[in-house]
Amino acid sequence: MASKMLYPRPRILASLLVLLGSMLAFCFFLLEEDYLFTTLLLGAALIYQIALLLKTLMSAEGELTELLEALRNDDFSTLVLPFSLDEKEAPSEEKALKAKNLKQKAQHFWKQTLQNSPPNELRQAVMEAYLHFQEIRQNKERDHQNLLTIIQHIGMGILAYNEKEEIELLNLAARRLLGVNKAEKLDDLQNFAPEWVSTVRQLKTGNRALVKGKKINGEPIDVSVYAIEINRRGESYKYLTFQNIHNELLDREMEAWQNLLRVLTHEIMNSVAPISSLAATIADESEYLKQKYNQNPLDFDDMQLAAQTIQRRSESLVNFMADFRNLSKLPEPKFEQVRLAEIFTHVETLFKADLQESEILFQVEMPAPSFFITADPMLIEQVLINLVKNAAQALESQDDNEHKKICLKSFRNEQGQAIISVKDNAMGIDADAISKIFIPFFSTKKGGSGIGLSLSQQIMRQHKGSISVISETDPQKARGTEFKLTFL
Incomplete structure (x- = not known):
C-alpha cells in the first residue's frame, strides 16, 4: 500500500530529465528523413513518459486530497496503515494497552516502509501527522473515560435531560438518592416525591429548590436541587445537581433548639427559684402564725394552700427546666x-x-x-x-x-x-x-x-x-x- 504512494522527488527529477532527453532526441530524429522508425519509437516512448508523469502528479494530488480529508475528519485509520487503530469495541481497561501496542505497530510499519523505499517527505509528514492525531484522539478518549468515571462515582447526584425530557445522564449517587435503578424519561422519577418532577421542570438556570422525600426504607430526606441549562449542538439540555442535606438541616435545627433552651433555662431558672423559695417560706410562716395566734384556721389554711400550690408548681417548672438542661448539655460520646x-x-x-x-x-x-x-x-x-x-x-x-x-x-x-x-x-x-x-x-x-x-x-x-x-x-x-x- 505504501509502495503505491508518491514517488520521491529524485525519481520525479530523473523522469523529467529522461523526458527532456527524449523530447530532444525526438526533435532531432524528426528532422532526419532516414530515421522514421526510430522517430516513431521515440514518439511512443515520449507519450508513455508524459502519461506516466501525469499519473504520478495526479496520484500526488489524490494523496494530498486524501490527507486533507483525513485531517478534516480527524480519521487516519484507513489512510496509511493496512490495519485499524480504532478500538472502540475494546473494554475501557484494555484501551490504553491496545493503543500503545498499535502505536508501536504503526511506528514499526513506517520504519520498514521507509527502509524499503526512497526517502519521501510527504510520506514522513503523513506518518507524523497520523501518529500525532492518533495520540490526541487517545488522550481525548482517556480524558473522556476518566470524566465519566468521576461523574458516576462522585458523591453528588447529577441528572441531565433534553427538551423531550429524555434522560441523558443519571449517575450512581442520583440513582441511590432517588431510589431507581434505571430511568429513561423524567416522569420515571415521579415515585421519589409527588412534587419532584414539577419542581424540576419549573426550576430555572441558577436557581435552587428544596424537595422533601423518602428513601425506600422510609427514612426522610431533604434534597437540595441546583439547575443549569446548556445549549449543546443546537439542543437545550438541563443539568441538575442535588444532594441530601437532611442531616445538615437536623444539625442546624438542633443547634437552634439548644441555643433557645440555654436562654430560656437561664432566664426562667433565675425567676422561678426565688418564687419557689418564697412560697415555701410563706407556707411555713402561715403554719407558725396559725399555731401562735390561734386565729380562724380557715384563713391560714387558704393562705397555706395557696403558698404550697405556688411552691409545687414552681418546683415542677424547675424540674421541667432540668429536662431543658439535659437536652442542651448532652455529654460527648466516648467511642x-x-x-x-x-x-x-x-x-x-x-x-x-x-x-x-x-x-x-x-x-x-x-x-x-x-x-x-x-x-x-x-x-x-x-x-x-x-x-x-x-x-x-x-x-x-x-x-x-x-x-x-x-x-x-x-x-x-x-x-x-x-x-x-x-x-x-x-x-x-x-x-x-x-x-x-x-x-x-x-x-x-x-x-x-x-x-x-x-x-x-x-x-x-x-x-x-x-x-x-x-x-x-x-x-x-x-x-x-x-x-x-x-x-x-
Whole structure:
C-alpha cells in the first residue's frame, strides 16, 4: 500500500530529465528523413513518459486530497496503515494497552516502509501527522473515560435531560438518592416525591429548590436541587445537581433548639427559684402564725394552700427546666469498639421482668458475637431504653391487644451499615404526629415530656448516624411502629 504512494522527488527529477532527453532526441530524429522508425519509437516512448508523469502528479494530488480529508475528519485509520487503530469495541481497561501496542505497530510499519523505499517527505509528514492525531484522539478518549468515571462515582447526584425530557445522564449517587435503578424519561422519577418532577421542570438556570422525600426504607430526606441549562449542538439540555442535606438541616435545627433552651433555662431558672423559695417560706410562716395566734384556721389554711400550690408548681417548672438542661448539655460520646450483643443483653435484663408483668412479649434476636459497632455503649443503651420504654407504654394503653410484642434485632443493610431495629405491634402513630415526634417537648403520650426521642436523635447525630421511624395505623394491615438506628 505504501509502495503505491508518491514517488520521491529524485525519481520525479530523473523522469523529467529522461523526458527532456527524449523530447530532444525526438526533435532531432524528426528532422532526419532516414530515421522514421526510430522517430516513431521515440514518439511512443515520449507519450508513455508524459502519461506516466501525469499519473504520478495526479496520484500526488489524490494523496494530498486524501490527507486533507483525513485531517478534516480527524480519521487516519484507513489512510496509511493496512490495519485499524480504532478500538472502540475494546473494554475501557484494555484501551490504553491496545493503543500503545498499535502505536508501536504503526511506528514499526513506517520504519520498514521507509527502509524499503526512497526517502519521501510527504510520506514522513503523513506518518507524523497520523501518529500525532492518533495520540490526541487517545488522550481525548482517556480524558473522556476518566470524566465519566468521576461523574458516576462522585458523591453528588447529577441528572441531565433534553427538551423531550429524555434522560441523558443519571449517575450512581442520583440513582441511590432517588431510589431507581434505571430511568429513561423524567416522569420515571415521579415515585421519589409527588412534587419532584414539577419542581424540576419549573426550576430555572441558577436557581435552587428544596424537595422533601423518602428513601425506600422510609427514612426522610431533604434534597437540595441546583439547575443549569446548556445549549449543546443546537439542543437545550438541563443539568441538575442535588444532594441530601437532611442531616445538615437536623444539625442546624438542633443547634437552634439548644441555643433557645440555654436562654430560656437561664432566664426562667433565675425567676422561678426565688418564687419557689418564697412560697415555701410563706407556707411555713402561715403554719407558725396559725399555731401562735390561734386565729380562724380557715384563713391560714387558704393562705397555706395557696403558698404550697405556688411552691409545687414552681418546683415542677424547675424540674421541667432540668429536662431543658439535659437536652442542651448532652455529654460527648466516648467511642469504642463494642459488641452489640452486650448492649442487647443489658437492655433485655432491664426490661424483662416489667414486660412479663405487663404481659408483653419481649423478643430479642441476639446479634452474632462478631457483630461490632463503633459507638459509646452507654449512650446507645440509653437510646434503646427510650425506644423500648416508649413501645411498652404504647402497648400498655391497649387493652384490646392480646398479643403484645416488642422485637429488638440488628442486621447489616446492602451498604454494610449496622442497623438496630425496635418494633412493636401497637396502634401506630398518626401521620400528622409522626413528622413532629423528634421535635423537643412534643409528645403523643399524656404527661410525656417529649425529651426522649429528641435526645435519641441527638445521640445518633453525635454518632454520625440517623434514627428513622415507620408506623402503620391501618387495622387492615399489620399495625405497629418500627424505629431504626443506622450507623454509618
